[in-house]
Amino acid sequence: MTVLNGLLASEQVPAAAEGIFSLMWLLIAFPLAGAAILLLVGKRGDSWGHVLGTLTVLSSFIVASFLFFAEVGREAEDRAIEQILYQFFAVGGYEVNVGLLLDPLSMAFVLLITGVSTLIHVYSMGYMEHDPRRRRFFGYLNLFVAAMLLLVLANDYLILYVGWEGVGLASYLLIGFWQHKPSAATASKKAFVVNRVGDVGMSLAIMASFAAVGTSEILAVTGAADRMSTGWLTAIGLLLLLAACGKSAQVPLQSWLLDAMEGPTPVSALIHAATMVTAGVYLIVRSGPIFEAAPVAQNAVVVVGTVTLIFGAIIGTAKDDIKKALAASTMSQIGYMMLAAGLGPVGYVYAIFHLIAHGFFKANLFLGSGSVMHAMNDEVDMRVYGALRKVMPWTFVTFTVGYLAIIGVPPFSGFWSKDKIIEVAFDTSIVAGVAALIGAGITAFYMTRVMLMTWFGDKRWRDDAHPHESSPIMVGPLVVLAVLSAVGGAMELRILPGGGIEPWLEPATGYLKSDHILPTIAYPLITMAVVAIGVIWSWMVFGRDPIPVTPPAGSVLTRAARRDLYGDTFNETVFMRPGQYLTRTLVWFDSKGIDGAVNGTAAGIGGLSARSRAIQTGFVRSYALSMLAGAVVVIAALLLMGGRL
Amino acid sequence: MNPSNYIVLSAILFSLGAVGVLVRRNALVVFMSVELMLNASNLSFVTFARTSGTLDGQVTAFFVMVVAAAEVVVGLAIIMMIYRSRRSASVDDASLLKL
Numbered sequence: 001m002t003v004l005n006g007l008l009a010s011e012q013v014p015a016a017a018e019g020i021f022s023l024m025w026l027l028i029a030f031p032l033a034g035a036a037i038l039l040l041v042g043k044r045g046d047s048w049g050h051v052l053g054t055l056t057v058l059s060s061f062i063v064a065s066f067l068f069f070a071e072v073g074r075e076a077e078d079r080a081i082e083q084i085l086y087q088f089f090a091v092g093g094y095e096v097n098v099g100l101l102l103d104p105l106s107m108a109f110v111l112l113i114t115g116v117s118t119l120i121h122v123y124s125m126g127y128m129e130h131d132p133r134r135r136r137f138f139g140y141l142n143l144f145v146a147a148m149l150l151l152v153l154a155n156d157y158l159i160l161y162v163g164w165e166g167v168g169l170a171s172y173l174l175i176g177f178w179q180h181k182p183s184a185a186t187a188s189k190k191a192f193v194v195n196r197v198g199d200v201g202m203s204l205a206i207m208a209s210f211a212a213v214g215t216s217e218i219l220a221v222t223g224a225a226d227r228m229s230t231g232w233l234t235a236i237g238l239l240l241l242l243a244a245c246g247k248s249a250q251v252p253l254q255s256w257l258l259d260a261m262e263g264p265t266p267v268s269a270l271i272h273a274a275t276m277v278t279a280g281v282y283l284i285v286r287s288g289p290i291f292e293a294a295p296v297a298q299n300a301v302v303v304v305g306t307v308t309l310i311f312g313a314i315i316g317t318a319k320d321d322i323k324k325a326l327a328a329s330t331m332s333q334i335g336y337m338m339l340a341a342g343l344g345p346v347g348y349v350y351a352i353f354h355l356i357a358h359g360f361f362k363a364n365l366f367l368g369s370g371s372v373m374h375a376m377n378d379e380v381d382m383r384v385y386g387a388l389r390k391v392m393p394w395t396f397v398t399f400t401v402g403y404l405a406i407i408g409v410p411p412f413s414g415f416w417s418k419d420k421i422i423e424v425a426f427d428t429s430i431v432a433g434v435a436a437l438i439g440a441g442i443t444a445f446y447m448t449r450v451m452l453m454t455w456f457g458d459k460r461w462r463d464d465a466h467p468h469e470s471s472p473i474m475v476g477p478l479v480v481l482a483v484l485s486a487v488g489g490a491m492e493l494r495i496l497p498g499g500g501i502e503p504w505l506e507p508a509t510g511y512l513k514s515d516h517i518l519p520t521i522a523y524p525l526i527t528m529a530v531v532a533i534g535v536i537w538s539w540m541v542f543g544r545d546p547i548p549v550t551p552p553a554g555s556v557l558t559r560a561a562r563r564d565l566y567g568d569t570f571n572e573t574v575f576m577r578p579g580q581y582l583t584r585t586l587v588w589f590d591s592k593g594i595d596g597a598v599n600g601t602a603a604g605i606g607g608l609s610a611r612s613r614a615i616q617t618g619f620v621r622s623y624a625l626s627m628l629a630g631a632v633v634v635i636a637a638l639l640l641m642g643g644r645l
Numbered sequence: 646m647n648p649s650n651y652i653v654l655s656a657i658l659f660s661l662g663a664v665g666v667l668v669r670r671n672a673l674v675v676f677m678s679v680e681l682m683l684n685a686s687n688l689s690f691v692t693f694a695r696t697s698g699t700l701d702g703q704v705t706a707f708f709v710m711v712v713a714a715a716e717v718v719v720g721l722a723i724i725m726m727i728y729r730s731r732r733s734a735s736v737d738d739a740s741l742l743k744l
Contacts, residue, residue: 618743620736624666 014101014155014219017083020070024083024100026063027110027153030056032146038139046135050128053138054121057145061114064107071107072497076507079104082155094210101155101218104498105508108352109152109282112359116274117145119477123367124266126473127374131264137177141270144170148275152282157206157216160283164202164247167276168195174271175263187259194256198246198280205239208232218286225289237290237297241304244280248334250308255567257331258315261323261380265370268323273330273366274359281334281355284341285348285509292344301342302428306435309335311565313442317449318561320551321380322369325450326362329406332439333358339432340421347424348509349502354417356501357488361405361414364481368399371474372454375467382453383549384462389455391467394475396455398482403451405485407444407531410524413488423523427514437530444534452542460549651692658685672724672734676717683713 017024034056038049045052071079080103088096102110121141128134147166154160168191176188206216212232213224225233244250249257249272260272271277284291284301291298312332319325337355340347373380375392389396405414418440426433461467469475491501498504502511516523553559560566658681665678687706694702728734 616743618740620739621667628663628667 014080014082014103015078017081017100017102020066021081021102022083023063024067024081024102024153025085027060027067027114028100028146028149030060030063031142031149035139035143035146038135038142041135049135050121050125050138053135053142054118054125056142057114057117057121060145060149061111061118064110064114067102068107068111069497071102071104076499076503079107079507084155088156088159093214094216096156096158096216098159099155100153102153103508104504104506105282105285105352106152108356108501108505110149112356113145113148113152113275116359116363116481117141117270119480120266120270120274120363120367123269123370123474123477124264126471127266127370128264133177137174137264140170140173140177141266144174144271144276148279151279155218157202157209157218157221160218161199161202161206164243164279165199167271167279168192168199168247171195171260171271171276174267175260177263177267181262184262187256187262191256191260194253195246198243198253201239201242201246205236205243208236208239212236222287222289225293228293230294233290233294234296237287237294238300240283240287240290241297241300244283244338245304246280247283248277248280248338249331250280250304250335250338251311251567254308254311254331255564255571258319258324258327258564261321261327265323265366265373268327269363269366269370272327273362277330277334278337278355278359281337281341281351284338285351288341288345288348288509291342298342298344302339302432303342305335305338305340305342306432307335308332309339309439310435310442311335313439313446314557315561315564316446317442318554318558320382322372322382322385322450322454323366323380325382325446326365326369329365329443329447330358330362332443333362333406336418336421336436336439339425339436343424343428343432345510345512346427346514347421349505349511350417350420350424352505352509353491353501354414354421356491357405357413357417357485360481360488361402361412361485364398364402364478364485365406367474367478367481368395368402371395371470371478372399372467374470374474376461376465379462379465382450383547383551384460384465385454386457386460386547387455388467392469394469395478398475398478399455400451401482402485403447405488407447407535408440408527409531410528411489412486413484413491415524416489416492419524419527422527423516423520424514426518426523427516437527440527441530441534444531445538448535448538449542452539453547456543458546460547648692648696652689655685655689655692658682658688670735670737672727672736675736676720676724680713680717683709 034053038045038053041049071081080101082099082101084097084099086098088098090096121138124137124141128137131137144167147163147170149163151160151163151167154163172188172192175191176185178184209216209221212228213221215221221236242253246253257272257277261268263271291301309332312328312330312335316325316328316332319328333354337351337358340351340354371392372385372388372395375388375395376385379385401412405412408415408418410416422433422436422440425436490496494500494503505511551562554562563569662678662680662682662685665681666675669675669678687709690702690706690709692702694700694706724734727739731738
């Protein structure tokens with residue numbers, strides 16, 4: 001194994017923030033201020049709210065660009081800069097400062113987040129034009145961007161957690177944006193509850209890191225990875241993996257992602273494709289040294305990634321809802337990123353590379369699907385699409401570019417990143433490599449299905465559908481994202497400022513070049529062959545005969561894929577129903593048992609007193625008898641005591 | 646001159662008085678039985694004073710007699726009032742203090 005610059009992640013020593021870097025906090029401050037203003041200004045801001053929302057994110061992007069070029073001007077070892085804003089709290093021996101760490105890894109994320117957000121905000125100005133609550137939408141989007149930036153810039157796991165929760169909140173608010181729809185409200189609750197399970201993992205990991213090392217600062221914890229016992233390391237690693245599964249919709253916490261498509265399409269593009277769901281991958285890569293020192297946790301990451309990439313791909317083949325098909329695709333692609341991240345320093349760089357490329361083409365595909373939905377009266381069922389390429393040429397071209405990128409056709413960006421992941425997967429484990437390859441084939445299959453059902457074939461439109469091309473404000477971001485999807489693979493070029501993605505990320509994540517078992521040219525050829533098989537098979541199933549408008553019965557596997565491979569059924573039977581029975585039993589116990597005990601005691605005492613009342617007869621002679629009896633008892637006691645009193 | 650005879654007599658008189666209080670219905674007879682109990686205790690006081698050779702018991706007997714007299718005054722007055730309003734001297738009839 002050869003190393004590029006000889007640096008490992010835990011060796012980064014951050015410099016203090018000076019000059020332009022002292023403006024780092026503006027990255028978060030702009031969208032946060034935007035969110036506060038937009039949510040507090042009320043109806044007055046309805047006319048200009050969306051413009052302000054877009055300008056704040058654009059300003060963050062401009063600041064991020066300046067910071068990027070300033071970082072490029074520094075030496076490779078010197079690119080980590082830390083800015084401590086203020087002390088959050090200091091209790092006992094535990095001190096937490098609100099600090100921002102800008103190193104190559106977080107810089108890449110910041111550029112992706114601010115750049116893609118700006119494009120999606122511009123798109124949303126057109127998409128949400130007729131929505132009466134548009135200002136609030138932009139406020140929530142800004143809140144999301146602020147929280148996500150805090151997440152990737154945090155220098156302490158606890159501050160990362162603040163951002164983590166913030167994006168979860170923004171996701172809840174945005175999925176349920178159309179509050180009047182019960183399905184949207186339910187979906188947002190489901191997303192929040194499933195994310196909560198992952199958040200338990202995150203908070204326990206923070207507690208464990210405090211117990212093991214005494215601090216939750218990221219560089220301190222990862223730097224101490226060689227000193228902690230394997231038990232602590234494995235525990236922290238598995239808990240972080242649980243957190244990542246929740247946020248990134250990996251198996252077993254994947255059930256919320258498909259329901260999250262109830263939100264408006266820009267939300268699906270930004271949160272559930274390009275940024276929030278990648279936070280799990282960021283967490284794993286950031287905590288790399290912990291996983292490298294705990295092989296059990298690392299293998300768990302690889303297993304989760306491999307299982308999810310196949311799981312998501314299978315689900316995607318049977319979904320007729322265009323957004324749900326793309327969501328299943330997102331689940332699968334993040335599985336690829338998790339797989340790469342679980343392979344250690346050989347894979348971190350490629351996980352991030354694929355993450356960025358995926359951000360481009362998946363946002364492109366989602367915004368394109370939003371454009372199609374806009375044209376078809378918000379219809380999502382692909383069975384009533386067909387032959388749209390003549391009516392919506394711009395969306396068709398940009399969507400096709402995204403399609404070619406995701407299936408991995410050279411020279412588009414997806415080819416470079418996915419091919420690298422398949423390479424390193426094969427080098428580490430044949431099973432993972434074969435799974436990644438099959439996943440690529442299935443990806444080609446279902447994406448071709450989406451293309452054929454939407455853009456080609458015969459018109460299967462409903463009577464009231466009059467599809468038209470979208471306005472320039474929506475088509476503009478599509479074009480930009482299509483260009484990025486096409487040329488994004490150039491990130492590997494060494495001539496870029498920063499030196500290309502591998503040397504750029506190496507000081508932050510570590511990089512090792514793995515030895516290939518086959519000659520390097522073999523991998524792309526095998527991958528392209530599998531992709532071609534997927535495309536041709538899909539064309540043979542969907543491209544030749546007309547698509548039926550009512551879904552056919554399908555095989556067992558098709559029905560299983562339509563039911564999300566029984567993910568919801570599993571959650572219901574294993575967690576929900578026993579939980580319901582438990583709560584019902586407890587309620588029964590509370591009303592019969594505890595209330596019964598309290599009421600029974602009260603009734604008993606009442607009965608006792610009713611009986612005791614009968615002593616009050618009113619007869620003087622009976623009172624006299626009791627007095628006599630008492631006197632006799634006292635005298636007998638005195639006599640028996642024999643004067644000992 | 647056996648003091649135990651007097652003590653036994655006092656005990657018998659006391660028991661007779663107690664039984665009378667419990668058994669008889671007429672308020673005046675109940676009063677008479679109470680007087681009988683008081684006098685029985687007087688007798689035992691005086692007997693013990695004789696056996697111990699001091700005068701304490703005889704002084705106490707005086708006190709008891711004074712208290713008995715005062716009690717009779719008040720009690721008879723109450724019985725008279727009850728008889729006037731109810732036309733009955735039976736203790737069983739005055740049983741309104743019940744639940």
